[in-house]
Amino acid sequence: DAGVIQSPRHEVTEMGQEVTLRCKPISGHDYLFWYRQTMMRGLELLIYFNNNVPIDDSGMPEDRFSAKMPNASFSTLKIQPSEPRDSAVYFCASSNRENTEAFFGQGTRLTVV
Amino acid sequence: AQSVTQPDIHITVSEGASLELRCNYSYGATPYLFWYVQSPGQGLQLLLKYFSGDTLVQGIKGFEAEFKRSQSSFNLRKPSVHWSDAAEYFCARYPPGSARQLTFGSGTQLTVLP
Numbered sequence: 001d002a003g004v005i006q007s008p009r010h011e012v013t014e015m016g017q018e019v020t021l022r023c024k025p026i027s028g029h030d031y032l033f034w035y036r037q038t039m040m041r042g043l044e045l046l047i048y049f050n051n052n053v054p055i056d057d058s059g060m061p062e063d064r065f066s067a068k069m070p071n072a073s074f075s076t077l078k079i080q081p082s083e084p085r086d087s088a089v090y091f092c093a094s095s096n097r098e099n100t101e102a103f104f105g106q107g108t109r110l111t112v113v
Numbered sequence: 114a115q116s117v118t119q120p121d122i123h124i125t126v127s128e129g130a131s132l133e134l135r136c137n138y139s140y141g142a143t144p145y146l147f148w149y150v151q152s153p154g155q156g157l158q159l160l161l162k163y164f165s166g167d168t169l170v171q172g173i174k175g176f177e178a179e180f181k182r183s184q185s186s187f188n189l190r191k192p193s194v195h196w197s198d199a200a201e202y203f204c205a206r207y208p209p210g211s212a213r214q215l216t217f218g219s220g221t222q223l224t225v226l227p
Binding site: 004 | 155
């Protein structure tokens, strides 16, 4: 398996633009997580899905952030409109059963100028 | 609230020296505990995990960690560090039987001197 695949690896956008980050989890994994990593706040869980259903989105910082999982092999995290303070590395992770480790993608480094 | 504390922001060791990275957790029940490593520009790779049983767990790359309930600790160790071990290390946890959110510590940056 190729692991968790995220795209793009790097994204530079202007403030106010819409940004969409993509994630393909490991096949057979039924949990998917979106994390954000910043120097100030470290690694934070934004939202997670189980069987394509959002379970907990309490970490989503604002209504500008939204996430979807239309099927078991694809998820998106969208920021609209983007702001400079959204600049961070966004990680997607997946796992396949209760209380086991999560496998992380290589992340998307987002820069909003 | 559950939390994970990594008291050392940055540690420097010489190649070949031993290493111990500290991790403390706070919560009533024994959590599930993990150590991840992040190399520059990369994602997080699992080094090892503890769920139950033997309190000394072996991981990849020659790492091990010991769970000590009395000290609420899960310190990571390696007897002889290699230059390629330079990276950032994260301790993480979630309580058993609960929501699956991983809570991460703030990380420890490891520098290895030649």
